[in-house]
Amino acid sequence: MSRLGGCRAVITGAASGIGEATTRLFVGEGVAVVMADLDDDRGKRIVDELGEQARFVHTDVSQEQDVEAAVAAAVDTFGGLDCLFNKAGHPGSVGGIEDVDTALFDRTLAMPLRGVFRGIRAAARVMRPQGHGSIINTSSWPGWRRTSPWPGPQADNRADTAHTESRN
Numbered sequence: 774m775s776r777l778g779g780c781r782a783v784i785t786g787a788a789s790g791i792g793e794a795t796t797r798l799f800v801g802e803g804v805a806v807v808m809a810d811l812d813d814d815r816g817k818r819i820v821d822e823l824g825e826q827a828r829f830v831h832t833d834v835s836q837e838q839d840v841e842a843a844v845a846a847a848v849d850t851f852g853g854l855d856c857l858f859n860k861a862g863h864p865g866s867v868g869g870i871e872d873v874d875t876a877l878f879d880r881t882l883a884m885p886l887r888g889v890f891r892g893i894r895a896a897a898r899v900m901r902p903q904g905h906g907s908i909i910n911t912s913s914w915p916g917w918r919r920t921s922p923w924p925g926p927q928a929d930n931r932a933d934t935a936h937t938e939s940r941n
């Protein structure tokens with residue numbers, strides 16, 4: 774028996790990669806999923822394939838109102854929000870410190886990290902009053918290894934971990 778059947782989720786970055794794979798897995802388990810992503814073409818194509826259990830909401834996680842609208846869509850369309858998976862992202866400023874471009878370093882921190890913050894906040898505003906909910910943030914190896922060749926992703930992943938571990 775599915776442990777997730779009947780749940781309602783928002784997945785950011787759901788139009789590709791890990792977010793897409795999670796969306797397909799969740800829908801297969803009976804979860805209703807709001808796919809929150811920038812990529813309208815891929816997002817809509819996946820929704821056409823998955824049917825009523827999935828809705829695409831154009832979302833740029835760097836935009837506060839977009840993230841809030843994706844969470845609101847889960848509540849309005851599916852009647853609530855039980856899970857948020859923050860997975861929108863890009864590889865960022867990979868490369869040695871001598872070569873990292875400042876603007877790309879800033880984007881490496883700004884989009885994923887602040888997107889995760891916006892997601893947690895929007896979801897908490899629904900989940901705290903209802904008394905339950907799961908928020909999933911993933912970090913990668915630059916977040917837990919002592920050293921990595923990529924200063925931007927390491928800073929981003931460490932910050933995501935710290936943010937996830939905060940208890941407020």
Ligand SMILES: NC(=O)c1ccc[n+]([C@@H]2O[C@H](COP(=O)([O-])OP(=O)(O)OC[C@H]3O[C@@H](n4cnc5c(N)ncnc54)[C@H](O)[C@@H]3O)[C@@H](O)[C@H]2O)c1
Pocket residue numbers: 785786787788789790791792809810811812832833834835860861862863864865884885913914
């Ligand atoms: N795939 C891996 O093995 C791996 C390993 C470690 C870390 N990561 C990190 O995980 C994240 C996702 O990886 P992936 O392989 O699924 O990537 P991906 O490129 O396949 O998917 C990322 C998705 O995020 C979306 N997106 C990008 N910017 C967005 C924004 N501002 N708002 C909303 N959606 C946005 C893209 O449209 C895309 O659909 C990336 O940050 C990546 O660096 C991936």
